[in-house]
Amino acid sequence: xxxxxxxxxxxxxxxxxxxxxxxxxxxxxxxxxxxxxxxxxxxxxxxxxxxxxxxxxxxxxxxxxxxxxxxxxxxxxxxxxxxxxxxxxxxxxxxxxxxxxxxxxxxxxxxxxxxx
Numbered sequence: 207x208x209x210x211x212x213x214x215x216x217x218x219x220x221x222x223x224x225x226x227x228x229x230x231x232x233x234x235x236x237x238x239x240x241x242x243x244x245x246x247x248x249x250x251x252x253x254x255x256x257x258x259x260x261x262x263x264x265x266x267x268x269x270x271x272x273x274x275x276x277x278x279x280x281x282x283x284x285x286x287x288x289x290x291x292x293x294x295x296x297x298x299x300x301x302x303x304x305x306x307x308x309x310x311x312x313x314x315x316x317x318x319x320x321x322x
Contacts, residue, residue: 219283
């Protein structure tokens with residue numbers, strides 16, 4: 207294993223998951239084990255509001271939608287393949303795009319967003 211920017215991207219994704227879920231990166235096995243694996247597994251069958259930290263205000267649907275997009279960014283960053291992870295420049299663009307969203311806006315977040 208080499209230490210590269212992609213390792214930093216993975217770490218950033220883990221921190222983002224910690225902030226969104228309110229969970230530690232490593233938990234007891236009965237609580238899901240490592241955070242990245244837990245989120246990837248439960249995301250398929252669990253409503254987003256059950257994944258997000260219960261201490262956050264989750265009644266605002268726009269806020270929940272923004273957090274769901276942030277969760278997608280975190281999952282891009284923690285992709286199993288370092289080559290598939292976005293660059294930090296792409297991550298920043300995705301985060302800026304999320305911050306600019308209006309309630310009616312809808313888009314599929316991807317690391318290949320415009321390079322503008």
